[in-house]
Amino acid sequence: MVTMKRIVTVQDISCFGKCSLTVALPVISAMGIETAVIPTAVLSTHTGGFKGYTFRDLTGDIEGIAQHWKSIGLKFNAIYTGYLGSKEQAEIVSKLFDDFSDDDTFIIVDPAMGDSGRLYAGFTDEIVTEMKKLCSKADFIIPNMTEASFMLGLPYTEDYDEKYIRDILVKLSQLGCSRPVLTGVRLDDRRHGAAAYDSQSGQFYFSFRDNINRIMHGTGDIFASVFTGAVTLGKSLEQSLEMAVGFTYDCITETLPVADEVWYGSCFESCLGKLIAYVNEK
Ligand code: PXL
Numbered sequence: 001m002v003t004m005k006r007i008v009t010v011q012d013i014s015c016f017g018k019c020s021l022t023v024a025l026p027v028i029s030a031m032g033i034e035t036a037v038i039p040t041a042v043l044s045t046h047t048g049g050f051k052g053y054t055f056r057d058l059t060g061d062i063e064g065i066a067q068h069w070k071s072i073g074l075k076f077n078a079i080y081t082g083y084l085g086s087k088e089q090a091e092i093v094s095k096l097f098d099d100f101s102d103d104d105t106f107i108i109v110d111p112a113m114g115d116s117g118r119l120y121a122g123f124t125d126e127i128v129t130e131m132k133k134l135c136s137k138a139d140f141i142i143p144n145m146t147e148a149s150f151m152l153g154l155p156y157t158e159d160y161d162e163k164y165i166r167d168i169l170v171k172l173s174q175l176g177c178s179r180p181v182l183t184g185v186r187l188d189d190r191r192h193g194a195a196a197y198d199s200q201s202g203q204f205y206f207s208f209r210d211n212i213n214r215i216m217h218g219t220g221d222i223f224a225s226v227f228t229g230a231v232t233l234g235k236s237l238e239q240s241l242e243m244a245v246g247f248t249y250d251c252i253t254e255t256l257p258v259a260d261e262v263w264y265g266s267c268f269e270s271c272l273g274k275l276i277a278y279v280n281e282k
Contacts, residue, residue, distance in 0.1 A: 005232050006034040008100065009225075010062075010093055011082030011112070013039045014046040018265025019218040020083050020112075024225045028080075030272045031229035031279050036076070038065055038096070041085045047121040048217060049263030057085055062092050070099055078106040080228040081134065082221060083113075083120075090130035097137050106231055109138040109177070110224040114146040116215075117156035136176030140231060142224045144184040148172060162187055166204055169197035179237055183223055186211060193245045194223065196237050205238045209249035216252055218265040223248045226275065233279065243278050250274055 007028060013021040021037055028035040040062065044054040079097060084090050097107050111131035113123050128150045135141045135151065145168075149156040152171050165185055172180035181196040185206070193208035223244045230240035251266040258267060 004032065004034050005077040006036065007078040007080055007228065007232055008036040008038060008076045008096075009080045009082065009228075010038040010040060010084075010096065012041040012043060012046075012085065013037075014043045017045045017050065017217065017263060018268070019046045019221045023218055023221040023265075023268065024080070024082065024228075026272070027222060027225040027268060027275070028229045030275055031226070031233065032276075033077075033229055033232055036074075038062055040083070040089050046217070046263075048115070055085075059086060059089050059092065062089070062096075066092075066096055066099060074100065075102055076100050076105055078108060078228060078232040080108040080110070080224070082110045082224065084127070084130075087126050087130045090127070090134055094134055094137060106140065106228075107138045108140045108142065108224070108228045108231070109134050110142040110220065111135060111147045111151065112220065112224075114150060115144060115220070117146055117149075119146075119150065132175055135172075138177045140179045140181060140227070141172065141175075141177045142181045142183060142220075142227060143172070144220055145182065146184075148182055151175065158186070160187075162206075165195050165206075166197070169195060169204065170199070173197055173199040181227065181237075181241060183220060194241055196241045198237055205241050207242045207245040209245060212249075212252050212256065214252075214256065215262050216255055216266050217263050218268075219248050219252060222251055222266060222268055229279070247271065247275050247278065 009024045011020040042056045132151050178199045183194045185195050186192050191208035192211035196205045226247045227240050227244040230243045250271045251268045254267040
């Protein structure tokens with residue numbers, strides 16, 4: 001009998017606006033992986049584009065959940081973290097890495113804290129410092145260009161070449177994570193995708209699709225969820241990158257005809273059949 005892989009993902013639940021847990025849970029489950037969750041906060045919507053959202057911080061609940069899980073001896077094949085609401089939460093999450101991993105557990109950190117050159121609402125340099133610490137404990141990190149620039153103390157730019165991307169990836173690995181992945185990479189007007197670096201082998205990987213010049217919310221979480229699922233299933237860095245870029249592109253093209261409100265998220269649901277097919281491809 002093949003036992004099912006099990007991961008835990010730690011991020012907020014935004015009740016409306018498809019991102020974080022409302023993306024990670026269905027996407028990773030569709031990949032045939034048991035997906036436990038630790039919700040870090042409950043918001044009525046995500047913070048990008050909506051006004052007047054509610055925000056209930058769940059920091060105080062996390063340690064109780066962890067204690068209970070420890071008492072029943074849970075371990076995970078991967079721990080995947082996304083949007084975290086505070087410095088304190090990042091510190092608690094760092095402890096979760098120690099408590100729920102063994103030598104075979106992948107730690108995947110999406111330092112979700114900004115986009116288009118700016119930090120998300122309510123975030124300051126403090127969260128950047130904490131995310132850097134978390135990244136130092138991860139096997140894979142998945143920043144976009146904005147998050148990478150903040151963590152490396154570099155100015156955000158949209159004007160760069162392949163050498164710049166390679167340099168950023170090497171610098172990201174020097175934060176202490178051996179296999180960084182950079183999303184939202186555009187080397188020219190035609191192509192959009194992601195890049196990865198394996199600091200052990202010195203190999204760089206790039207994966208691109210046609211550039212669709214539209215802002216679409218939640219695509220970073222779709223990418224990170226598929227990437228997490230793929231590495232958990234034992235796919236290589238190159239295969240995982242390709243699957244995450246391919247599926248994110250599928251979701252973007254699916255959303256284009258209906259995207260009259262970009263903040264409502266991407267139509268990943270009708271693409272899940274394709275994702276299952278990607279997982280089963282040899
Ligand atoms: O998709 C990233 C994300 C996750 N969670 C919350 C957010 C955002 C981005 O805006 O606001 C609450």
